[in-house]
Amino acid sequence: MTHRDAIYADISAERDSQDAKWGPQTHSLPVWNAILAEECGEVAEAALTVAFHGEEGHLDHLREELIQVAAVAVHIIEKLDSGDWVRGV
Numbered sequence: 001m002t003h004r005d006a007i008y009a010d011i012s013a014e015r016d017s018q019d020a021k022w023g024p025q026t027h028s029l030p031v032w033n034a035i036l037a038e039e040c041g042e043v044a045e046a047a048l049t050v051a052f053h054g055e056e057g058h059l060d061h062l063r064e065e066l067i068q069v070a071a072v073a074v075h076i077i078e079k080l081d082s083g084d085w086v087r088g089v
């Protein structure tokens, strides 16, 4: 398994975790964008924590947040590909 394969495996596991946590989700694209933006905000917060408080322990959290962003993006792509999204707002 390459490093990239390991990353994709982490993203896939996070996708499964999000499904288990939230159940089936069908949203409009603006709502999906808000969910993705919320996750991106958590990445920004984690990156600032690393910048201002050092790397110890915080890099793992930053990586987790990045995996969550990627998993949400994959989820949106799945919805676009399947057509299972709400038109409008």
Ligand SMILES: [Mg+2]
Pocket: 039, 042, 043, 065, 068, 069
């Ligand atoms: Mg997050």
